Amino acid sequence: MDRQMAIVAGAGATWVRLDIDWALIEPVRGQKDWTATDRVVRAARAHALSVLAILTYAPAWAGPHGGVGGSKAAPHPVLFGEFAGAAVDHYGDQISHWEIWNEPNVTAFFAPAPDVGLYAHLLRQAALAVRARQPHGQVIVGGLAPSTNNGRDISPTSFVESLYALGADADFDGIAMHPYSYPELPDSPAWYNAFQNLTWIRRIMDERGDQAKLLWPTEFGAPTGTGARAVSELRQAEILDRGLDMIAELHEVGPVFVYSLVDAGDDRDDLEDNFGVLRRDYTEKPAVAVLRARAEGLRVGR
Template sequence: MIASSVTACQSPGSAVPIGMTVHYRGADASSLDDQFDAMAAMGITWVRVDVDWSVIEPVQNQLNWTPTDQLVDRALAHRMRVLLVLAYSPSWTTGTAGANRARPDDPAAFANFTRVAAQRYAARGVHHWEIWNEPNTGKFWPPAPDVAEYGRLFRGASAAVREVDPRATVLIGGLSPTYGEPSPDVDPATYLGRLYDDGAAQMADGIAVHPYTFPSLPTDRTQRTTGGLPDLPALHALMTERGDGAKKVWITEYGAPTGTGPSAVSEPDQAATLLQARRQVHAWDWAGPLIYYELVDGGTDPAEIEDNFGVLRTDNSLKLAAVALIDTAAGVMGAG
């Protein structure tokens, strides 16, 4: 009843293409099939998958594509479009053991890996790429964001993709909001402006963003983030000022964690967060797909935020957000 009420009160326009970030965490074939069947029931039309260099080639010249293939092939079998995220670096490229988030010392090495990945997946019919994950943060571009370094990485990787696949759509890697506390992170608008000054942003086919707002709902007047969902019109205005108003803003991660951790939300609020965001994005003709983060919980510790973003639990049981998405896709309307 709660999920039906959320669906009724927040029912979004059906034209918004929605997607889901999916991670391979060792699930067996039957479990993966159940996950993709659940996404089909939710009306998911996009799947976002990591092409994690550190996992695929942990030892130089020894590549294992199986985990990525399993997700990509299932998505295509379900007639879902695929966005691949090229990111992370094996320790042998960085000289820092265990630091798979570090950018590679040599952008040319990353471009070479990108070329191999593009050859593999373009042949399967995959043509959409996001270059790196949250390069405007110290977490994913340690120790601190560096626009010039990322610009070099993006130029090399995007050229490698397009060399293989002239049909490719290549996105600036998803920019994360900042939270106000002291950190090396740079808010998305400032970072994007610097990327335009660098000349890299103009080379992209679109900009990817991760405009989280939790624990606030996307429509709340008070937000704890800079660069969250309510700030996206200003980000697109910046793109327009720089001559890129025709390009889309892709929302490649958006969600909220349940559980008991800091900033966690209730299951009804998680459902409302996803559906309110969809309604808002539907009103923006410059916004691309809305891809939720994520399909399945990353773990089972209720106090760990990163374990609880899923709309499915680790046993594939449905949270209220999944039920609300299924009901919305099926046109189920409650009393509200």
């Protein structure tokens, strides 16, 4: 863990995004074990990295569906708020930015199906918990996945518009997005290029009077390897480089989080195994040079 955080800091990054996974911390109600998460947070802070904490996922006992949907099943909002409060109590001197759930607009991460009204309740309970304990804390809408309104999932723009319609803007300080474009470049006109959601969500926020709230790209990257829709290592670097250019043109954008650091597995055909900017043996893909150059440019004010 120390090695990984040293690599992150050495590349010039100043933030990491980490799961605070309720399902792992409290699988049995009333018995919390923060040990594994403590280790990660401690390593990040030892390298002066700020932490964006994702309050996410749920133990079976916390949901109305008897464990159906696994840890991705939506929990009871009040119980989720209690966990959010416990997380702030535990990490409040180390973390002040709280992302509420991960990809709540898609069934794969919000079972049995995305529900903006239910998510708004989770957001409200989490916001109440954070603000009661940490007035300076920042509450971020969970990173919205690329999707369309297909009967199972909800597009990011529809999700955000519905949150505003419900008055949920009182409960968040920013909105997180996952603007993946692969295998296309971010400026591609392809209809499935989710990068353009950044512009659309920024416009919605501005039109609702939230010009000062940050838009957070909390996952951005591309998988290498041989799988369908994978890209070459050079293309991965180009996607990041072009995307960072385009993000810089938007106003009030929060830190950009590259997904991810190290390839998760050895299967070259599996997209999820190959998002790293480092290979499994920790050798660098070309994307690292892009990120290092970008960080250096920011450091010297270019």
